[in-house]
Amino acid sequence: xxxxxxxxxxxxxxxxxxxxxxxxxxxxxxxxxxxxxxxxxxxxxxxxxxxxxxxxxxxxxxxxxxxxxxxxxxxxxxxxxxxxxxxxxxxxxxxxxxxxxxxxxxxxxxxxxxxxxxxxxxxxxxxxxxxxxxxxxxxxxxxxxxxxxxxxxxxxxxxxxxxxxxxxxxxxxxxxxxxxxxxxxxxxxxxxxxxxxxxxxxxxxxxxxxxxxxxxxxxxxxxxxxxxxxxxxxxxxxxxxxxxxxxxxxxxxxxxxxxxxxxxxxxxxxxxxxxxxxxxxxxxxxxxxxxxxxxxxxxxxxxxxxxxxxxxxxxxxxxxxxxxxxxxxxxxxxxxxxxxxxxxxxxxxxxxxxxxxxxxxxxxxxxxxxxxxxxxxxxxxxxxxxxxxxxxxxxxxxxxxxxxxxxxxxxxxxxxxxxxxxxxxxxxxxxxxxxxxxxxxxxxxxxxxxxxxxxxxxxxxxxxxxxxxxxxxxx
Numbered sequence: 001x002x003x004x005x006x007x008x009x010x011x012x013x014x015x016x017x018x019x020x021x022x023x024x025x026x027x028x029x030x031x032x033x034x035x036x037x038x039x040x041x042x043x044x045x046x047x048x049x050x051x052x053x054x055x056x057x058x059x060x061x062x063x064x065x066x067x068x069x070x071x072x073x074x075x076x077x078x079x080x081x082x083x084x085x086x087x088x089x090x091x092x093x094x095x096x097x098x099x100x101x102x103x104x105x106x107x108x109x110x111x112x113x114x115x116x117x118x119x120x121x122x123x124x125x126x127x128x129x130x131x132x133x134x135x136x137x138x139x140x141x142x143x144x145x146x147x148x149x150x151x152x153x154x155x156x157x158x159x160x161x162x163x164x165x166x167x168x169x170x171x172x173x174x175x176x177x178x179x180x181x182x183x184x185x186x187x188x189x190x191x192x193x194x195x196x197x198x199x200x201x202x203x204x205x206x207x208x209x210x211x212x213x214x215x216x217x218x219x220x221x222x223x224x225x226x227x228x229x230x231x232x233x234x235x236x237x238x239x240x241x242x243x244x245x246x247x248x249x250x251x252x253x254x255x256x257x258x259x260x261x262x263x264x265x266x267x268x269x270x271x272x273x274x275x276x277x278x279x280x281x282x283x284x285x286x287x288x289x290x291x292x293x294x295x296x297x298x299x300x301x302x303x304x305x306x307x308x309x310x311x312x313x314x315x316x317x318x319x320x321x322x323x324x325x326x327x328x329x330x331x332x333x334x335x336x337x338x339x340x341x342x343x344x345x346x347x348x349x350x351x352x353x354x355x356x357x358x359x360x361x362x363x364x365x366x367x368x369x370x371x372x373x374x375x376x377x378x379x380x381x382x383x384x385x386x387x388x389x390x391x392x393x394x395x396x397x398x399x400x401x402x403x404x405x406x407x408x409x410x411x412x413x414x415x416x417x418x419x420x421x422x423x424x425x426x427x428x429x430x431x432x433x434x435x436x437x438x439x440x441x442x443x444x445x446x447x448x449x450x451x452x453x454x455x456x457x458x459x460x461x462x463x464x465x466x467x468x469x470x471x472x473x474x475x
Contacts, residue, residue: 032216035194039191043126068434085148122139195317283398289455289456293449303441308374354390426441
């Protein structure tokens with residue numbers, strides 16, 4: 001062949017390589033999810049608003065009392081809705097992960113995407129046919145029985161791992177998380193404008209829900225007919241897939257994982273084996289810190305949509321979309337924080353930085369009176385994703401590779417059940433305190449976030465002792 005001759009298979013090989021990228025599925029599904037989340041809130045608000053004001057049109061009840069009834073109705077809806085969303089995936093997520101490991105890697109992704117599509121169609125039917133909002137519980141149950149976000153994200157993490165070398169795996173997975181955050185940001189920014197495209201009770205939200213269904217359908221069809229599983233999958237990746245079988249079960253903010261197993265947190269000598277700090281004690285303290293911090297974060301996330309709809313903020317549809325978009329920016333800032341802080345701080349120090357960041361922002365939220373104050377509080381939370389991420393990374397350095405699945409599944413199940421309980425408790429607290437002090441839930445979250453620093457600080461002390469005197473024992 002001459003020097004100008006090109007390989008006839010180069011183009012097809014390049015196209016095949018592109019078809020192994022999971023990013024298009026992640027981006028399109030997250031745009032659909034962000035549109036759906038905003039649409040769900042606005043549709044439920046409109047439905048309960050119409051019912052509340054029509055039922056009390058002949059009475060002399062003040063407008064403030066009617067708005068309070070609307071807030072309680074929305075809160076009660078979300079209590080049941082989040083229970084359905086949080087509990088139903090527990091029945092199927094692990095099974096789908098097992099099937100993906102044994103038969104085909106795309107099973108968990110495709111089945112969960114089918115559930116997402118059906119739930120988006122459910123919201124579309126609610127808008128078109130003006131069905132009762134209770135039918136959305138059924139749509140959420142269908143999505144959960146198909147694996148929900150738990151099964152979907154475990155499949156995404158497994159494919160991302162198969163498509164990357166061990167040295168580049170952490171960068172690969174973090175970039176997938178960035179795609180998730182950026183797609184959610186774009187969808188949330190557009191959601192309020194799309195919701196207003198059609199006016200009238202029967203048409204409002206139609207354009208938004210159609211766009212959500214379209215993006216979800218694209219993600220499903222792309223995963224079925226375009227996406228290819230990398231053929232060069234080593235047997236060692238099966239263990240990682242088992243670890244990921246239950247990952248992502250408790251929320252989008254827990255998915256950032258730097259996977260820093262192949263590099264130390266701090267430059268220093270490696271202690272020789274010997275008696276030292278009990279390993280199980282440190283693992284238990286990390287579990288306690290993760291659960292307490294999860295209580296704070298999930299509680300804030302659950303109450304925030306209700307908070308922005310009433311006084312003193314009283315946002316419209318566009319402002320709701322912008323507020324949701326602001327939440328996705330922490331994917332970027334936390335990613336940058338991990339990259340910078342990991343070069344000069346111990347893992348425990350990074351965890352405490354993230355907890356202080358979130359706790360300070362939650363405290364500011366409790367006293368928000370104007371929209372600009374809300375965004376200042378959100379900006380203070382810029383490192384809120386770091387703690388759970390780095391806790392997983394720290395655990396991975398304390399246990400053997402053969403124990404990753406057992407320990408991480410226990411952690412994720414603990415966080416999932418914690419999230420379900422927290423959603424119910426916080427919504428009840430919000431209903432009881434919204435007239436006296438609407439920021440009560442945020443103040444409670446701030447207290448819990450700072451409280452979570454206590455077990456992490458003990459771990460930091462033991463870690464410093466270990467670096468100075470010796471190894472960590474198996475006890």
